[in-house]
Amino acid sequence: MSNFRFHRVAAFAVLAVSAAWVATGEFASVGSATDETAAASTTLAAQNAEASDAPKHTVAVKSPAFIDHNRIVRISGVTKADKKTTLATRMAGVIAELKVSKGDWVKSGDVVLTLDGPEKIAAVETAKALLKQRENEAANLEKLISRGISPKTQANDAQSALAAARSQLETAQAELDRLQVRSPFSGVIDSVSVEEGSWAPAGQAVADLLSLDPIVAAGEISERERSLIKAGGEAEIALINGRDVKGQVRFVSREATSETRTYPIEVTVDNSDYTIPAGMTAEIRLKSDPVKAVRLPRSVVTLDEDGNIGVRVVDEDHKIAFVPIDLIDDTSDGLILGGIPDGSRIVVAGQDLVTDGELVDVVDADAEGSALTTGAVE
Known part of the structure; x- marks a missing residue:
């Protein structure tokens, strides 16, 4: 009877110890680290195999020739007289003779008015x-x-x-x-303020005189553009009436206006036929010194992850790289871009499908910027 009781107690003790061991979960750790490492290695190997087997993007590239191009600065402007003055009497008296009326042309030294004396x-x-x-x-x-x-x-x-x-x-x-008022320069009488026979005190305004040859196109350039434009440079003027004329920069201010922080400029235009009036709206296109640039289609320009504008190029290892650009001009034949290194292979098709550092297949592009090989861009 005592032996039976002893075996029962021993059995319960073994059962209790086993239950406690199972509850701790220690048995699950046996070989678990090894299994997880093996599983991770298997997954990475599978991913690498999948990546190596995945088809690479194919891009079309072009190595354009460099050109010397004048950067064009476009500003709004208005034409104005080269010189303008108000003629006035130098002493008091009765106006004995008024020799001009509005619209009359006078030469330098011509008598405009004579006082009685x-x-x-x-x-x-x-x-x-x-x-x-x-x-x-x-x-x-x-x-x-x-x-x-x-x-x-x-x-x-x-x-x-x-x-x-x-x-x-x-x-x-x-x-x-x-007693006489004379024209100080050749020009046109724009207005007359007195009448013949009237009394004029000393300093009385007589007439406004304009010199319209050359005519001046005036505007203002920004702080960023100030270093690009120099006196003596070439300029083109597009008048609001549809006429285009050429001119030369004669003045670039060295002091910005306090209101707009812009720099006044003046361009002189030949007006020997006096067909360009003062006060006409115009677009002034200023040419800077030539810079080294390439001409490319607008479609090649893209953005990087930070929103910077540029182009994508392919390096010697067939990897994609992003190159920031300087937009010099926008012409009917495409964009004029600066800041591109010599010998660059610029992606002209497929640039929006690839990322920096990506390994790609490369094909040449034709003059239109499209891949020569059918289905080249994937």
Whole structure:
């Protein structure tokens, strides 16, 4: 009876120990690390095998020739007169003669207006008569001195009197000239502010005078463009009436405007036929110095992960790389791009299907930028 009880107790003890061991889960760790490592190795090997077996993208590439191209800076502008001034009287008086009207062409030095001034004319005539008298006196005295009749000391007095008479005539003539208003340069009378016969005080505005040859196209360039444009450079002007003319940059400001932080520029255009008026809207196309660039279709331009604009190229190992570009110009024949290294093989088809560092197959592209081989881009 005691033996039976002992066996029952032993059996229960073994059962309890076994249950506790199973509950701990220690049995599951036996060989588990080895199994997981083997499984991971198998998965990686499968992925590598799958990647090596996957077909590579095929891209079409092109190695364009480099060209020297003038960067074009396009700005809005307006035409204006080369010179503009307001003619004014230099003294007060009644307007005796007004020789111009609006739209008249005048040459430099032409009389525009004359004030009435009979006393000025009389003063000139008096000064002329006095000068003539002093000249005769000096000549007669010289003869007397040469004969020994008059002393030589009188010659100095005669010359002084002669000089004073000349000065008096010059002063009277200057006062007479102040009665007239003359054109300081050739141009067109744009407006007239007075009437003949009216009283004009000193400084009275008489007329506005414009010089339209050359005509000037004026605009403003940005801070970024300031270093590209120089005085003496070429420019093209597209007038709003559809006419295109050529010009030359004559002025680029060295100080930006406080309001817009832009730099005023001026382009002169030949206007000898006076067919270009002042105040006409125009597009000014400024040419910078030539830069090294390539011409490519617009479709080759793409963006990298950071949103930078550029092109994709294929290196010697047939791997894709991204190259940032400088957009120099946009022409009807394509984009003019700078910043591309010499010898670059530029992806012209399939560039949006590949990523940086990707290994690709490469085919040449024709002049149109499409793959020569059918189905080349996958």
